Amino acid sequence: MAGHTVTRADLCEAVYQKVGLSRTESASLVELVLSEMCDCLARGETVKLSSFGSFVVREKGRRIGRNPKTGVEVPIEPRRVMVFKPSNVLRARINGLLPEGEEE
Numbered sequence: 001m002a003g004h005t006v007t008r009a010d011l012c013e014a015v016y017q018k019v020g021l022s023r024t025e026s027a028s029l030v031e032l033v034l035s036e037m038c039d040c041l042a043r044g045e046t047v048k049l050s051s052f053g054s055f056v057v058r059e060k061g062r063r064i065g066r067n068p069k070t071g072v073e074v075p076i077e078p079r080r081v082m083v084f085k086p087s088n089v090l091r092a093r094i095n096g097l098l099p100e101g102e103e104e
Helices: 008-019 023-042 088-094
Strands: 047-049 053-060 063-066 073-076 079-086
Touching: 008 023, 023 047, 023 053, 079 088
Parallel strands: none
Antiparallel strands: 047 053, 053 079, 063 073
């Protein structure tokens, strides 16, 4: 099920086609939105996009892991990870329960 990967350029082109901004303005808009999302996540804030999903930063504590080849225990340092939780609307669209462009 290898599909097309959507890139920044693809997003910029979609904004250009659908919104009617110039290509430069479309690229700036996409970059601005992505930059703001990155800044919020770096500060540990949750980014919630209605009908799409939430990006959440979680703290993981220190724990002991194991090297799968040797079986030797290795300490894993605390870190922050980002998790994406899709909305019910997005899940329904992915599973073909909602037509494109329709929301619950």
